[in-house]
Amino acid sequence: MRLLFIRLQWLFYVLSASVLLFPAPAYAQWYRLPFQTMGTQAYVELWAEDASQGKTLLTDVQSEFERINQLMSPYIASSELSQVNRDAATNPVTVGAEFYQLLQQAEQLAGLSDGAFDISFASVGFSYDYRQHIKPSAAELSSQQPLINYRLITLLANNQVRFTQQGVKIDLGGIAKGYAVEQAIGLLAKAGIKHALVTAGGDTRLLGDKRGRPWLVAIKHPRKADGIVAQLPLSDSAISTSGDYERFFIEDGVRYHHILDPKSGQSPSGLMSVTVLGPDATRTDAMSTTLFVMGLARGMAFIEQQPEFEAIFISSEHQLYFSSGLAQ
Structure with missing residues (x-):
């Protein structure tokens, strides 16, 4: 009996030493954070092997957005x-x-x-x-x-x-959010993250896949608050949507929205939304605005000359049109 007790006591010491030498791992999991930034709703989701790293990176992404906002916001006097x-x-x-x-x-x-x-x-x-x-x-x-x-x-x-002329003003609203999304993904990649999603407003960037499955990215219905027109399975890519439903008002039957045609200074009316897919969010953000201004015919011709990008147009008649790479 005494021999058994000594053996059990010895086993307890061995197991205790093992715990000290090899601490229990922090289990890998998804870490998520929704937050407001740059006048819109943003969201980050990432897979991390360590809880401390995962939580720290969530706040790092939020801080990166705010850093860029402080540089590029037209509403911050010191920007x-x-x-x-x-x-x-x-x-x-x-x-x-x-x-x-x-x-x-x-x-x-x-x-x-x-x-x-x-x-x-x-x-x-x-x-x-x-x-x-x-x-x-x-x-x-x-x-x-x-x-x-x-x-x-x-x-x-x-x-x-x-x-070169008095009265000129600039706004980076057509490119800054995409840039911030791209910078945030770069921050995560540099930290060793392999699977992540960062989105802000209509701009999304994906790092890798969703651990063996593609990310499913929805294209919002331009006239139904909770509706979608399509879900795209994507990985390691960017997708941006520009639409006439983001900031607008209607007066005398005319929809005035935040996308302006430089030639007229007024809102174009031929499309309800344009979605662009490509390799980085800075470019897809700017390209979606560009195609919206161009309209369907000119925009489709333009996107077909950009080999790294594809587009989905939704016309004012609720018709969907796909660039050739997606149509196939």
Whole structure:
């Protein structure tokens, strides 16, 4: 009996030492966080092997969005965008490399799209208030619309920005959220995460698959609050949707929404939404806005010339149209 007790006591010491030497692993699982940022709802979901890392990365993603918001929001007086809008028509404004590089991307897409994508839409856009149902008068529109011209934005050496005409304003609303989504995914990838989803507003970026299954990304129905028109099985890609239902008001039967045609300073009416799929969210965000402005015929011709991108158009008649890569 005493021998049995000694053996059991010895076994207890061995097991205790094993626990000390090899602590119980933190079980891998999905970590999720919804949050508000950049004027919209955002969400991150990731698979982490360690609870501490998973929770830390969720807050890191939220912090990354807020960092970018502080740089690029037109509603924050200290943002670089606000500084540019205040001063660039008087003197060159020096901005950070990150902001400058995003302006370069916007300029490139403006040239590629013959001005369909134009961040100077804000020269008229700031005269709209969709919550208060306010739009520019005919006189205001007549004076402000000529200021929508990306060629009036000059990117100088040493990260300097200059407007060549008084009254020009810019807004990165057509590209900044996609950029923030892409930056957040880059942050997760750098931390060793293999499976993640980050979404903000209409912009989503997927890192890997959903552990052996594709992510299912829904395309919202443009006229039904909780409806969807399609679910796409995707992995390791980006998808962005621009629609006339995000910020809008209706007056005298006309829908005034936040996507403006640079040529008129008014909301185009031929489409209800455009969804773009591609390799990174910065580009899909900007491309979805571009195609919406272009309209169905011109937009379809344009997307067919972009080999890395595909698109789904929903016309004002509720018809779906697919670019050739998706139609197959």
